[in-house]
Amino acid sequence: MSATGGRRVVITGVGVTAPGGIGVKDFWQLLTDGRTATRRISFFDPSPFRSQIAAEADFDAELSGLTPQEVRRMDRAAQFAVVTAREAVADSGLDFAALDPHRIGVTIGSAVGATTGLDQEYRAVSDGGRLDLVDHEYAVPHLYNFLVPSSFASEVAWAVGAEGPGTVVSTGCTSGLDAVGYATDLIRDGVADVVVAGASDAPISPITVACFDAIKATTARNDDPEHASRPFDASRTGFVLGEGAAVFVLEELESARRRGAHVYAEVAGYATRSNAFHMTGLRPDGAEMAEAIRVALDEARLVPEDVDYINAHGSGTKQNDRHETAAFKRSLGDHAYRTPVSSIKSMVGHSLGAIGSIEIAASVLAMEHAVVPPTANLHTPDPECDLDYVPVTARDWRTDAVLSVGSGFGGFQSAVVLARPDRSAR
Template sequence: MTGRRVAITGIGVLAPGGIGAKNFWNLLSEGRTSTRGITFFDPSSFRSRVAAEIDFDPEEHGLSPQEIRRMDRAAQLAVVATREAVADSGIVLAELDPYRTGVTIGSAVGATTGLDQEYRVVSDGGRLDLVDHRYAVPHLYNHFVPSSFAAEVAWAVGAEGPSTVVSTGCTSGLDSVGHAVDIIREGTADVMIAGSSDAPISPITVACFDAIKATTSRNDDPEHASRPFDGTRNGFVLGEGSAVFVLEELESAKRRGAHIYAEIAGYASRCNAFHMTGLRPDGAEMAEAIGVALDEARMSPDSIDYINAHGSGTKQNDRHETAAFKRSLGDHAYRTPVSSIKSMVGHSLGAIGSIEIAASALAMENHVVPPTANLHTPDPECDLDYVPITAREWRTDTVLTVGSGFGGFQSAMVLARPDRSIA
């Protein structure tokens, strides 16, 4: 590693209830929820019938009919988020060395929406055992290959450097950005377009989570169905979305006068090697990832001003995280505000880690901690300060954001103001 420091200079977000970073932040800071009954298909046969959907029209956001035909919904979201991030950064793509510009995109489930739709077409609604490929869209192969997401983003920005898709379940959005940081630090690239995208609200995904009862069955009250850390929580709300960032070597960003949202000061990932969907209650692996990320950032636990939690709203996750924060931060965990934006925008699987990085950077920008919506009933096992219902003005110079994914993945990232003193 060269020791180069990495900054976020551009943010693009498409999230339920908030298309564009400004609208996204307004939703969070106002504590509004965007969860509702599923409208993308008839959910009547499913156990969980709520989701956090984006009212997204690709034509309105500048995608051509050919791009819409070619790309799965998740790829469309990623390209539109990329365009916003690049515009926000003020970077001039034509002035970049394309071989020193790279892309990393995270996704947990790839082109689920497109594959589900196309299967219904080629199987005549599931009636044909032997499907008829002649009815498929010409670019169906792109739906089978998640690398097409990174390719679409690379084409959009003219990047000819490292191009990668990271798929580590629900930590994909954190891990893709962490990987991009490593690429800049090692000197392979100067600019990375990094983030994640998932559009999983489809019958096959809903059925899968129904089978393991991971999603909420609170169908009579969709607006308040996502309840992280609340004593009445009973599962997460499936969502969709994308967040993409322009990452640059810090000194180069300063020289061009870029607006710097935050430095990505530390990142680490661990696996519990324990269970595909289960978590140990002591939070040891997440705590280890947090400790390593803090060490990389050269910070002590009491440097953290705010924790952006994974906060999925499942019984085991919220207990696991609470234990991890206590284990890694000690007594400081009790003095640190913690919140889960999944209470407002749902759980977009591989995309949510990047969306939460965006929320963390914007919290630093505004010195406001977004709330945990729908938190009315305290859970004795979750006894930290979860910022219930209402956003809080709070001096926020350093943020810890974490993710937890099926397969046992546990990731942590530390964002900090770049003018901080470094030990």
């Protein structure tokens, strides 16, 4: 459905839990300072692994407002989701108690669900892997909630009093974009009036590190964690694992205006495509991502020249960076060379399903403050990546329309267009 053919959907509340920044203010400060939150893994002994670094969030559940019972009941990623949703709701200024609960929806994205909790509980019930027949009496009482990712949406729904549609979206590393896109459609189609949407992942666990070690997707630059994530740089050697969450309050534009809400941006266009090609491989021409970008721009009724900034997937693998660069050129033409592009994964790592929503948060804050966050650690660009990747230092830059894209294992390619509601096409 066209963004102008139905109800227009806007973001009026933002919450972020990220490495180096708990809460929107600290997150944005980290990005604009160009600081990195990557370090040697502290959650467990990483020495047996090829890649021993990650971007960890300095998150204390009880200090963040969760009760001891909530902490016991929820996996770390679910805790992220609830705390971050509460920040977004407070930021929106909406009185959720005064709303019809059946018209409030929840859409949460996650790639790997409660990986951290399941890993910890397996070690407990198996006595560190010693027992073939595990002893369930050592498990937490709410272990089932760790098994089913749907518990993430349930927890957020309980936290905000939502009795409308509740959904978990799990499309790998595009989950955070797709969750927002799906939530937008719920409002456009009249299914809900308000949706709390975003994504959360806490994948920094031995099993996740081992999986990425096996395919050598993560960097082994263990001697220099701070500078290990190097998207678009010729010396990059893979991505750095991260964790975190970003959650938004989405509502219909006219309703937001009537109550005098602060509007960050309109979700003007969204599209997703699959490449039906390879579980982890990407075609070098970027055709599927380019198609997602084209459809998202068409839905937003914008042309390539309207895009002021691209928040890239920018994982820091050679395959992805070159594929993505090709997609920008294919979809935007010559305008791609005039458009600032940056990857915040250089600072907060790759939090799998959560990162798409975290990047949407960075995008709306870039619009809010007229500043483009940099690509940290970019000193020697890959000759095949020849666009303006905003190296090292943030840039003052007014943006009326931002393109945020994601690429995920399984061939998923998604694009979201965020724009000022009062924009006019050029």
